[in-house]
Amino acid sequence: MRLSRYFLPILKENPKEAEIVSHRLMLRGGMIRQEGAGIYAFLPLGLRVLNKICAIVREEQNRSGAIELLMPTLQSADLWRESGRYDAYGKEMLRLKDRHERDMLYGPTNEEMITEIFRAYVRSYKDLPLNLYHIQTKFRDEVRPRFGVMRGREFLMKDAYSFDLDEKGARHSYNKMFVAYLRTFARLSLKSIPMRAETGPIGGDLSHEFIILASTGESEVFCHRGYLTMETPAADVNFDDTAAIARIVADWTSHYAATSDMHEAAKFDALPEAARVSARGIEVGHIFYFGTKYSEPMKAVVNGPDGKEHLIHGGSYGIGPSRLVAAIIEASHDEAGMIWPEAVAPFAVGLANLKPGDAACDGACGRIYSELAAKGVDVLYDDRDERPGAKFATLDLIGLPHQAIVGPKSLAEGKVELKDRRSGERELVSVEAAIAKLGGKA
RNA sequence: CGGGGUAUAGCGCAGCCCGGUAGCGCGGAAGUUUUGGGUACUUCAGGCCGCAGGUUCGAAUCCUGCUACCCCGACCA
Numbered sequence: 001m002r003l004s005r006y007f008l009p010i011l012k013e014n015p016k017e018a019e020i021v022s023h024r025l026m027l028r029g030g031m032i033r034q035e036g037a038g039i040y041a042f043l044p045l046g047l048r049v050l051n052k053i054c055a056i057v058r059e060e061q062n063r064s065g066a067i068e069l070l071m072p073t074l075q076s077a078d079l080w081r082e083s084g085r086y087d088a089y090g091k092e093m094l095r096l097k098d099r100h101e102r103d104m105l106y107g108p109t110n111e112e113m114i115t116e117i118f119r120a121y122v123r124s125y126k127d128l129p130l131n132l133y134h135i136q137t138k139f140r141d142e143v144r145p146r147f148g149v150m151r152g153r154e155f156l157m158k159d160a161y162s163f164d165l166d167e168k169g170a171r172h173s174y175n176k177m178f179v180a181y182l183r184t185f186a187r188l189s190l191k192s193i194p195m196r197a198e199t200g201p202i203g204g205d206l207s208h209e210f211i212i213l214a215s216t217g218e219s220e221v222f223c224h225r226g227y228l229t230m231e232t233p234a235a236d237v238n239f240d241d242t243a244a245i246a247r248i249v250a251d252w253t254s255h256y257a258a259t260s261d262m263h264e265a266a267k268f269d270a271l272p273e274a275a276r277v278s279a280r281g282i283e284v285g286h287i288f289y290f291g292t293k294y295s296e297p298m299k300a301v302v303n304g305p306d307g308k309e310h311l312i313h314g315g316s317y318g319i320g321p322s323r324l325v326a327a328i329i330e331a332s333h334d335e336a337g338m339i340w341p342e343a344v345a346p347f348a349v350g351l352a353n354l355k356p357g358d359a360a361c362d363g364a365c366g367r368i369y370s371e372l373a374a375k376g377v378d379v380l381y382d383d384r385d386e387r388p389g390a391k392f393a394t395l396d397l398i399g400l401p402h403q404a405i406v407g408p409k410s411l412a413e414g415k416v417e418l419k420d421r422r423s424g425e426r427e428l429v430s431v432e433a434a435i436a437k438l439g440g441k442a
Numbered sequence: 443c444g445g446g447g448u449a450u451a452g453c454g455c456a457g458c459c460c461g462g463u464a465g466c467g468c469g470g471a472a473g474u475u476u477u478g479g480g481u482a483c484u485u486c487a488g489g490c491c492g493c494a495g496g497u498u499c500g501a502a503u504c505c506u507g508c509u510a511c512c513c514c515g516a517c518c519a
Contacts (some may be wrong), residue, residue, distance in 0.1 A: 012468060012480070013454050017512055037511065091443090092518080109519090142518065143443060157519055209519095286519060320519035354478060389479040396479090407478055417478090 001347065001384045003394075007044050010394055020216055022329035023148030025338050029398045031325070038145025038153030038225065043362055045398060048326065048346035052133055053321045053328075056187050056343060057158050064180035064239050066131040066160050077103030079112045083297050084423070094141050094435035106139040111294050111316055114161040118312070119300040125165045125310070128302065129173050133160030135321065147218070150326040160317040165304055167291065172242050174206060175249045178315040179233050181210050181285050184251065186232035187437035188324065189341035190284065190331060193227045195257045197286065209259065210285035214330040217280030222268045224255035225275045259283075282327045289315040298370045332422075338399030339422050348381040348441040350400035354389040354407030355385050356436050364406050364416060364431050371435045396421065402441060404434055 009030040017034075018024035042050055058068065077095070080086035086105075094106040107113070114132060135158045145153045178194065185192035187301030191213040197209040211221050211358040233248050256267055259281070268276060294300065301309040325356045332339045334369065335336035342348065349372060353365040369381045380400060382391045388407065395403050403419040410417055415428040418437065429437065 011451090011453060015453070018454095019513080034511090046458095084500045138519080140518070144513095144514085146513085150517075159519085164457060215498065318500065318519050352478095386480085387481065388477065389481080394480085405478080409478060 001378075001380050003380055004384050006380070009043065010259055012304050018148065020147050020150065020330070022216075022326035023151060025329055025333060025397070026148055026180050026326065027033065029338060032149060034148075036153075038151070038163045039155070039172075040149050040152055040322075042322075045346045049325050049328075049344050050321055050346040052346075054156075054186065056183055057271075057319055057321060058403075060180045060184040061133050061158065061160060063183075063235070064176045065129075066133045066177075066180070068134060069117075069132055070134045071107075071110050071136060073107055073109045073139070074107050075110075076111055077105055077131065079116055080105065080301050081316045083112050083115075083294055083301070085112065092142065095137050107136075107242075108138055108140045109157075109316070109318075110134070110136075110159055110299065111290075115294045115300050117299045118161075118163055119295075119298065119392075121442065122163070122302055125302050125304045127195070128312070129159055129164045129169055130163065131162040131173060133158060133317070148326055150218070150330075152322065155320055156322040157320040158321060160290055162315045163300075163312045165302065165310055165312065167313050170289055170293070170315055171206075172245065172289070174287060174315050175242075175245045176239050177287050177315070178208065178249050178252070179237060179239070179245055181287065181319070182233055183235070183250075184319065185210060185212065185284065187343055188328060189343060190324075190328065191228060191258050192284065193221070193223050193281070194252055195221065195223070195259055196253075196262055197259070198261065206289040206371070208287050209283045210286050210287075211257075211259065211281035212331055213279050213281050214327065215280060216330050217282045219280040219281055220260040220263075221258070221279055222260075222263050223257035223277050223279075224271060226255045226276050227252075227257060227384075228277070229418070234251045239273060247312070255367070273432070282330060284324055284327050285317075285319045287317040291349075312335050312345075318395065327436070333399070336393070337397035338393050340399045340401055342401050342441065345378075346398065347378040347400050347432075349377055349379045349402045349404060350395040351379050351381045352382050352388075352395055352406065353381070354386055354388045354391065354405065358408055361406050361408060364411055367431060368404060368406070368416070368435055368438075372438055377438060378442075402438055404438060 011028045014024055018027055025064045026046060029045060030043050033041045033043055035041050074381055077086050093108050094105050098104050138157045139154050139156060142153050145151055160177060164170040192210045192212050194208040195211050197207045238244060256271060263284055277392045291313050294314055295311040300312050302312060304310045329338050351365055353361050353370055355361045358373050369379055370380045399421055401421050403421060405417040405419060412430055414430055416431055416434050417426055
C-alpha cells in the first residue's frame with residue numbers, strides 16, 4: 001500500500017480525552033475515531049489489526065473443535081424473558097422497540113439465543129459435545145465507558161457456547177477452551193495468566209479470567225512468578241485427549257493467581273518473596289461453566305444413552321478482539337509509539353522513501369515494494385513528499401515491526417537501512433539483501 | 443448512578459471576570475527554502491463560539507434550561 005493513496009489520518013498532538021497510552025496511540029495513529037461515548041469506528045489501520053486478531057482467534061477456536069456461526073445483534077425480549085434475564089440484566093442492556101412496538105434488545109451476550117438454536121435442532125446425546133461460537137458486535141450500556149476501545153459500550157466479542165450431556169463433559173469442553181485461550185494469547189505475543197474469577201451476572205461455579213500483564217493495566221493482580229515462564233500448549237495438542245487437556249489446565253492453575261477482588265493475601269504472602277509478582281493486568285478473556293442455568297428455564301434437553309431426557313450443561317467463553325487491540329498496545333509500546341508483534345501488525349514492513357522524486361530512491365523503493373508484494377509481504381510504502389523526520393516519526397508511531405529506509409545517502413553506497421522497530425537495531429544492507437531478508441515476513 | 447469538569451477552526455488552546463461582533467500554535471492549501479529524526483519564512487482557506495430561550499442598542503462573554511463529552515468513584519469482554 002502506498003501511503004500517499006492510503007487513508008491514515010495521523011495526529012501530531014495528543015487528543016486531550018485520551019488518558020491511557022493505547023487510547024492515545026490509537027487516536028494518534030489513525031486507527032480509531034470516536035463516534036459517541038464508548039462507540040468507535042475502526043479506521044483502515046485499526047481494522048487491519050482487528051482482522052488479524054480475529055483470524056488468530058478463529059484459528060484457535062477451530063483447532064479446539066469449536067464451530068463458527070453468526071447470530072444477529074438484535075434479539076427479541078421474549079427470549080430473555082424465558083431465561084429471566086430480561087428483568088435481571090438491568091440498564092446495561094440497550095432496549096428498543098421495533099415498528100410494531102415489540103420489545104427488542106441489542107445483545108450484550110448470546111446465551112439465550114444460542115440455547116434457542118441448540119434446542120431447536122439437537123435431540124440426542126450423540127450430537128454432543130458441541131461448541132458454537134461467533135465473532136460479533138455487542139453492546140453493553142456501561143455507566144462509564146472509558147479508555148477508548150478498552151472499555152467501550154459497543155465492542156467486538158468472540159463468544160463461544162458449549163453444550164454437553166453432563167458436568168463431566170462440560171468440564172472437558174471448558175478445559176478445551178482454556179487451552180485454546182492459552183494458545184490464542186500466546187500467538188498474540190501476550191503473556192496471559194488464568195485467574196480464578198467471580199462468575200458475575202452470567203452465573204455458574206467455575207470461571208477463569210485471562211489476564212495479561214501491562215504496567216498500565218486497569219486491575220491489580222497477584223500471581224506466582226512461575227506463570228511468566230510456563231510453556232504454551234503446542235499446536236498439535238490433542239483436544240480429544242481428555243486427560244492430557246485436563247493436565248494442562250491443572251498445570252496452569254497450580255500456582256497462585258488472583259485479581260484484587262479474589263485476592264487472598266495470606267496465601268500470596270506465604271509464597272517465597274522471589275516468587276511473588278504483584279502487577280497490573282488487563283482482562284482479555286473470560287470463561288464460564290454455568291451448568292443448567294439456561295437449559296433449565298429454556299428447556300434445552302437431549303435424550304441420553306439411558307433413553308431419558310437430560311438438561312444440557314453449558315459454558316460460555318468470551319474474548320474481546322477490539323479490546324485486545326488496545327491491550328496489545330498497552331503491553332507493547334514505547335515513547336515513539338506502538339510496537340506491533342509480527343502476528344498482528346497492520347503491515348509487516350514500513351518502507352520509507354526519504355527522497356521521492358530522486359530516480360535512485362524511487363527505483364530502489366519501487367523494486368523493494370513490488371518484489372515484496374510478489375512474495376505476499378504487506379508493505380506500507382511511505383512515498384509522500386514529506387521530510388525524512390516526519391516519515392521516521394510516522395513509521396515509529398504506527399509501529400510496523402520492520403522498517404526499510406531508503407535515502408540518497410546510503411543508496412550512494414548501494415545500501416538501504418533496515419531497522420527493527422522493537423530493538424531499534426539498524427543495519428545497512430544491499431537492496432537485494434533487504435528484499436531477501438524481508439521477503440520471509442509474509 | 444453519585445461527585446467534579448469541559449464545550450470557541452480537523453487537533454491543542456486563549457478570549458469570558460470587566461458585553462462592542464473571534465485569535466494563537468499544530469494540521470490543511472499555494473509558494474520559496476530545506477533534505478537522514480515532526481525545517482524555516484510568506485500567503486491563503488477554514489468558525490450559526492454545543493443547542494434553545496432570556497437580558498441588552500449590542501452576547502463567545504451575563505441569566506435560565508437542555509444536550510454532548512471527559513475525569514474520579516461504584517460496575518464490566
